Amino acid sequence: MARQTIELVKGCEHNEEIVELLMAVASDFGDEIDDVSSLVVVPMKGGMTNEVFQINWPTKSDGHIRRVLVRLYGEGVDIFFKREDEIHNFEWMSKHGQGPLLLGHFTSGRVEEFLNARTLSASDLRDPEISAMIATKMRDFHNLHVPGAKKAHIWQRLRNMLNHAKRLCSPKTVITFGLDNLHADINMLEVLLSEECHEIGFCHNDLQYGNIMMDEEQRTIIFIDYEFACHNPIAYDLAYHFCDMEGDYHSDQPHIIHTSKYPGLEERQRFIRIYLSADGNKPSNTEVEQLVNAAEKYTLPCYLFYGLWGLLWDAVSTIDFDCKEYAKQRFQQYWLKKPTVFDSDPSYIISQDGIVNSLQAPLT
Incomplete structure (x- = not known):
């Protein structure tokens, strides 16, 4: 798993932290993962601001596949929104039954419930x-x-x-x-x-x-x-x-x-x-x-x-x-x-005091 993660997340400084968190999440589910090579990494199509991976491992009880989602936060997004606000929103949603459950945080991302959807x-x-x-x-x-x-x-x-x-x-x-x-x-x-x-x-x-x-x-x-x-x-x-x-x-x-x-x-x-x-x-x-x-x-x-x-x-x-x-x-x-x-609305009269410079598109 560590080798695969390093290959998939080039430049990420927190791969060992990700592995440790995934092991803890597996333990919370009652699974025991002795060999990290049993973890399978599947890149997914994420949004334009994050990298998203599906992580699979066999469950302890019946050998079925357990799935979680790892989300790596993108860089440069602070010009659009504050990441701490997004994390706060996600935590609130998770606690109140909206969207996927939050399973854990690491420095550059989080582990989420994998939705059967x-x-x-x-x-x-x-x-x-x-x-x-x-x-x-x-x-x-x-x-x-x-x-x-x-x-x-x-x-x-x-x-x-x-x-x-x-x-x-x-x-x-x-x-x-x-x-x-x-x-x-x-x-x-x-x-x-x-x-x-x-x-x-x-x-x-x-x-x-x-x-x-x-x-x-x-x-x-x-x-x-x-x-x-x-x-x-x-x-x-x-x-x-x-x-x-x-x-x-x-x-x-x-x-x-x-x-x-x-x-x-x-x-x-x-x-x-x-x-x-x-x-x-x-x-x-x-x-x-x-x-x-x-x-x-x-x-x-x-x-x-x-x-x-x-x-x-x-x-x-x-x-x-x-x-x-x-x-x-x-x-x-x-x-x-x-x-x-x-x-469409007569109350929307455009003022003549310089607020609106033009209704013409500046693009050609």
């Missing part, structure tokens, strides 16, 4: 039955009483990401993507969207299909990976989920966004009606329409987040993903959608 695909999000299960799970998730300030965190997160992007990107990229103008846009969006009373809940903030699993036997949905989780308007989390239906990160061109796959009005209405019904009350048509409209407006900070994420990940990551082209497509959607969102 499959990760969803892009097409699963359009399956009416699965979509309904996700909507119900989202409502339950948003109702969790997780410690922390119950306010919108998205605006400061966007400002922080924008500051990092302006620092890390080349002057040409800053000009091409119009980054110098985005502080005004973020301020404007915060003011306009805060004028309405939007419900705040504990949001996942990254509900793309790769972070949603389904237990086929129990027919239950599980959310995983809480790197970006915090309190936010629930409309933002709904908007993020809808926007991410445009992507397929396991296609031949994972960076390409298919805007035609954004869910239509009827699909969004159906999802939100199921979402609101999860509390046990039948929502009125007005309540559904209000949340549908709010989610549509919150697609704008979602597209800004995606675009800034792409530029930042292009600057700090070596993954095989055309981050800059991804960012370009997301920013273009922001500039294209911005006037239609404002025009």
Whole structure:
């Protein structure tokens, strides 16, 4: 095991610590592992911020295979979120029956319960039955009483990401993507969207299909990976989920966004009606329409987040993903959608005091 781990986790300074923790976890299960060579390491497809491995060993009682998951934290993610906040969220979720159990910590990662569930695909999000299960799970998730300030965190997160992007990107990229103008846009969006009373809940903030699993036997949905989780308007989390239906990160061109796959009005209405019904009350048509409209407006900070994420990940990551082209497509959607969102509501009159410089996309 030690030899395999060193080969798989090049440059990791904590391989012996990982082995010791795995031995302790095995002991907690009542298993005895005398020879570390009996541990089998299986690399898995993880997210873009972590490396993930399935670790197998034979159980003591009946020789069946025990499985756990080892997650190695990625580097450079402090420009997106605080790792200590993510660890805190994971520990809280684990203690309260959400997601996988936490089995142990080591310096550069953790050991988690291996879930008997499959990760969803892009097409699963359009399956009416699965979509309904996700909507119900989202409502339950948003109702969790997780410690922390119950306010919108998205605006400061966007400002922080924008500051990092302006620092890390080349002057040409800053000009091409119009980054110098985005502080005004973020301020404007915060003011306009805060004028309405939007419900705040504990949001996942990254509900793309790769972070949603389904237990086929129990027919239950599980959310995983809480790197970006915090309190936010629930409309933002709904908007993020809808926007991410445009992507397929396991296609031949994972960076390409298919805007035609954004869910239509009827699909969004159906999802939100199921979402609101999860509390046990039948929502009125007005309540559904209000949340549908709010989610549509919150697609704008979602597209800004995606675009800034792409530029930042292009600057700090070596993954095989055309981050800059991804960012370009997301920013273009922001500039294209911005006037239609404002025009849909007469109260969203764009001021003439210099807050908004242009509604035209700076990209060519």
